[in-house]
Amino acid sequence: MAGTVAGMAAYIRARIERGTLAPGDRLPPTKNLMQQFNLSDNAVYRAVGLLKAEGLVVSQQGKGVFVADRRALISGERRIKGIVQPGEVINHKSSTRVEPPVWVQEQLGEGEAVRRVRTITRGDVVLQASQSWVHTDVAAVVPEIDQPQACDPTWQAVYAERAGKKVTAASKTVDARISTDEDKAALGLDEDAPLIVMRSIYVSEDRVIGVGEGVYAPGQQVALA
Template sequence: MVDDLREQIESGALQADEKLPSTRVLMETYGLSDNAVYRAVGLLKAEGFVYSSQGKGVFVRGRRALIAGARRVKGITHPGERIEWRYSRRAEAPAWVAEHIGAGECVERARTVRRGDVIHEASRSWVRLDVVTVVPELDEPAPCNPTWQAVYTARSGNPVQPVSVVADARIATDDDLEALGLDGSTYAVLITRTVYATGDDVIGVGEAVYAPGQPLDLEAS
């Protein structure tokens, strides 16, 4: 079911904001139980393909672009890059983060990436608290080696994958300006938001903000 609906969305057979069939219709179409359909729709939500509108149903999400993000799970830097750690702290999940990992306290981590003397990227991640029992380094003021996703995979035996990476743009916020070392002018910045899951269980999300004028190597899909 998930593979088929993904293909329909990516091919344009299902358009942005088009309503998905009801649970009963999906059960009959794919020969699944109601629980299996709920889990499949939950995975499509986590991957960014669909969204719910309370009392109305589930709809296809309009997305500007998807990029491949597996390389960030395998290694935290690329050649010529240098990580500068900013902080790790307990914090309430922002609204968009709570949509994926649930409301309440989580671990928020922030860092920047330099290429030479220029800050190329500022990123933050929000990770569910139960992940800390497997990766206690999340609470430490230093990067996980090589990444928290890789450490969790190695220790738990449950692979962590980037199930959705969505690219968008916005006017830089005050936090963006500070992290990227920019002055108070108005800048448009590219952002990417990544959802990380083990199986169909979303355990963390991340947001990267890229400095204006910096070359990017994003693989469209």
């Protein structure tokens, strides 16, 4: 009995949502998918096209079709609403009031900020280590940021709802650096490695209220949407 394009797409979509197909995993070759779902090659291409349109998979020329790192592709308001994918866990490490680095002060202004440190893991693997510096004025509206705990779904979304002020990711920059001792400890690395770093600036009413820095483990992809 012949399968359907929608059926193949639904099956693969469900595996991605459950986390049994993880970001970076390669889909079986077209021939295998044709046999598995009893479809023509054209029908398989159409099913894969549906998954691509949803941002679930990406093609790499000459290599195949891979599950997309959707966390890396989420930006702006969508990122503020939540950043983890199925099977991933946010682990909040600490939340302390500190004098932030100079590059952060250039955005937030001088004085203390709330520094929140966390990792994102899948099982025992650390995918990303991140820290954010949040203006202390935000704590008057979202006191949870002074505690090493999650804000549901994010502190930006909670602030926007409680204060009635829109929060936007005003800018994002991607750079690379050789891992520092702090990076290696956070990501569980034994040796120095080149790492991708993404920095974000969060603005409300033309005022910067937070700055974030995410450091991705080797092999994790990041892209600006």
